[in-house]
Amino acid sequence: MSGTRFPLPPGAVIGVLGGGQLGRMTALAAARLGFDVAILTPGANDPASRVAARTIVAPYDDPAALAELVAIADVVTFEFENVPASVVERLIGLGVEVAPGPRALATAQDRVVEKSFFRDNGVPTVDFVAIAAAADIAPALGRLGAPALLKTRREGYDGKGQAWVKSAAEADEAWARIGAAPAILEARAPFVRELSVIAARGRDGSIAAYPLAENRHENGVLRLSIAPAEVSTATAGQARAIAATVLEKLDYVGVLGVELFELVDGRLLVNEFAPRVHNSGHWTLDACEVDQFEQHVRAVAGWPLGPTEPFAAVEMQNLLGEEANDWARFAAEPNARIWLYGKAEAAPGRKMGHVNRLKPFKR
Amino acid sequence: MSGTRFPLPPGAVIGVLGGGQLGRMTALAAARLGFDVAILTPGANDPASRVAARTIVAPYDDPAALAELVAIADVVTFEFENVPASVVERLIGLGVEVAPGPRALATAQDRVVEKSFFRDNGVPTVDFVAIAAAADIAPALGRLGAPALLKTRREGYDGKGQAWVKSAAEADEAWARIGAAPAILEARAPFVRELSVIAARGRDGSIAAYPLAENRHENGVLRLSIAPAEVSTATAGQARAIAATVLEKLDYVGVLGVELFELVDGRLLVNEFAPRVHNSGHWTLDACEVDQFEQHVRAVAGWPLGPTEPFAAVEMQNLLGEEANDWARFAAEPNARIWLYGKAEAAPGRKMGHVNRLKPFKR
Numbered sequence: 048m049s050g051t052r053f054p055l056p057p058g059a060v061i062g063v064l065g066g067g068q069l070g071r072m073t074a075l076a077a078a079r080l081g082f083d084v085a086i087l088t089p090g091a092n093d094p095a096s097r098v099a100a101r102t103i104v105a106p107y108d109d110p111a112a113l114a115e116l117v118a119i120a121d122v123v124t125f126e127f128e129n130v131p132a133s134v135v136e137r138l139i140g141l142g143v144e145v146a147p148g149p150r151a152l153a154t155a156q157d158r159v160v161e162k163s164f165f166r167d168n169g170v171p172t173v174d175f176v177a178i179a180a181a182a183d184i185a186p187a188l189g190r191l192g193a194p195a196l197l198k199t200r201r202e203g204y205d206g207k208g209q210a211w212v213k214s215a216a217e218a219d220e221a222w223a224r225i226g227a228a229p230a231i232l233e234a235r236a237p238f239v240r241e242l243s244v245i246a247a248r249g250r251d252g253s254i255a256a257y258p259l260a261e262n263r264h265e266n267g268v269l270r271l272s273i274a275p276a277e278v279s280t281a282t283a284g285q286a287r288a289i290a291a292t293v294l295e296k297l298d299y300v301g302v303l304g305v306e307l308f309e310l311v312d313g314r315l316l317v318n319e320f321a322p323r324v325h326n327s328g329h330w331t332l333d334a335c336e337v338d339q340f341e342q343h344v345r346a347v348a349g350w351p352l353g354p355t356e357p358f359a360a361v362e363m364q365n366l367l368g369e370e371a372n373d374w375a376r377f378a379a380e381p382n383a384r385i386w387l388y389g390k391a392e393a394a395p396g397r398k399m400g401h402v403n404r405l406k407p408f409k410r
Numbered sequence: 411m412s413g414t415r416f417p418l419p420p421g422a423v424i425g426v427l428g429g430g431q432l433g434r435m436t437a438l439a440a441a442r443l444g445f446d447v448a449i450l451t452p453g454a455n456d457p458a459s460r461v462a463a464r465t466i467v468a469p470y471d472d473p474a475a476l477a478e479l480v481a482i483a484d485v486v487t488f489e490f491e492n493v494p495a496s497v498v499e500r501l502i503g504l505g506v507e508v509a510p511g512p513r514a515l516a517t518a519q520d521r522v523v524e525k526s527f528f529r530d531n532g533v534p535t536v537d538f539v540a541i542a543a544a545a546d547i548a549p550a551l552g553r554l555g556a557p558a559l560l561k562t563r564r565e566g567y568d569g570k571g572q573a574w575v576k577s578a579a580e581a582d583e584a585w586a587r588i589g590a591a592p593a594i595l596e597a598r599a600p601f602v603r604e605l606s607v608i609a610a611r612g613r614d615g616s617i618a619a620y621p622l623a624e625n626r627h628e629n630g631v632l633r634l635s636i637a638p639a640e641v642s643t644a645t646a647g648q649a650r651a652i653a654a655t656v657l658e659k660l661d662y663v664g665v666l667g668v669e670l671f672e673l674v675d676g677r678l679l680v681n682e683f684a685p686r687v688h689n690s691g692h693w694t695l696d697a698c699e700v701d702q703f704e705q706h707v708r709a710v711a712g713w714p715l716g717p718t719e720p721f722a723a724v725e726m727q728n729l730l731g732e733e734a735n736d737w738a739r740f741a742a743e744p745n746a747r748i749w750l751y752g753k754a755e756a757a758p759g760r761k762m763g764h765v766n767r768l769k770p771f772k773r
Contacts (some may be wrong), residue, residue, distance in 0.1 A: 098463070
């Protein structure tokens, strides 16, 4: 409620918008610290609801549900970056603190706003042009060079809502494929590797970053994260500096994930950031004293940030769709830890769980 | 339900009798593996209920509640060893598997039965005599030597229901102090240290034991566990052998805690065992890939047991009563991890949480 005093004491209630696996693992971390969690989700029987003290099942913009959440929650966060920014503003209007704040959410929700934010703050990113109509594509392609990647400004994740444009002749087809929605055209980044950095900012302005992860995607979906990634000191430093800039310029409270392209000379370009805990940070669950989920809870609750130094190297493998049916095999691997999200239906490509394969550092 | 096939797949429901912190941490571990948890507890708003998918609030022997639990749970376990054995038998009669089984529970619930079980199976324990009336104490004291410890046969924990008897003249007073209930008189063990071993047995009969912990009590309540305890190879081997005997002779499935007295020559006497996860095993939460709670869930669900080798040394400190109010200080310690149980009232001596202080093994 309004006038919340931080740090929140154990027993306080953390509200979470969204009921997926990120909310579930956040709720587990919150419980370790003695907090109760209240989930607001449109889905009945969602993964997070089944480990939360309270669940409100309603659309995110349901006024009664938002009022109910504000009545019970001491602070609200989200596990899903497509929560309407208007919902966050309404919550704040009802007198509850929301972290990260609406500016972070709004920035992350619109790819043109996001990339403009990077550019305006000296954060290196790919060249881009805003696209309002199919006719904008050809001139933009002329400026950025072909091929370029057309993406919707809003929504779209795991490779959805994207189309490569190899020539001006393909403009109309690409425009149709992404649904003829407001878009961004991005220059192709000549990257050699995809990396990410998970970092947090506390209510006191302190910042903590985990070591980088190297990420391998398949069909636009994260398949493997290898952490800590083998990177040069300069690359690691640049990643930390990028994360710090984003966190500070957005007056951010909580954990974020920054997706990075590594160029052949080790320099980094930012692809995008997620204003939440991030799939490429799941390796921290079994390799750090304080994992990204507890770190997020600590930040949101106004607690001190925890250490980010890992005690093991990890290969994190997402279990997509029916791969999770092999749980018995993963559970029997001696240095693997399996996390399953409690989803009933293993739709193809759906993130059902993950496995962290650990290589403890030499003793 | 009857005819349950093991291993249980993710999505199965694990029923837990009891709603305290042991149930809470068991529920968190079960969630990691994709299970749902259903708690049966007489207490409203218990620590475990707030992280469980379902809670049935009712007395343990409520027939409708037991039927409801059997209808939803694929297997049932307990976090509290004073659940009436008749309840477990009723559950089994209703067709659900209960692990550990009723024999383990009945053995642990009666100190005379328990110590007789040790003696009959060659497990070294203190000398003892069953006491049915105050008049039995003087002759028993003559046999065991003074002082000796009078304990109720049933219930009593954390030093409750116990009285030292220094001479036959104190027999009546001691008998009154323990509530004039059926009792056991135990010879004093000339121990130099209190140790414990946490071990598990899977449905396939496999056994896994964690390294020993050294335990320090205050006023009968566990204050500190130091793990792995510095013990000789022989002592460690004897502890594992004791745990294996208890597990096998009781055809046990799940985790147990065995409390041990170490004599000056390193030999061990068993004090008692707890047919459940154990406070002196909380150090495993932050120092083992698979902690005692996940190990228990794995065993009960018929999954393979996990590794028990720690990657860090730990000093576990219980937070009793108002000590938990210092959560902000513990949260700021760089190598400490804090666990809070979500209990609203910090009654004196009440277990509110614990802190694991980690010393990572040298890399």
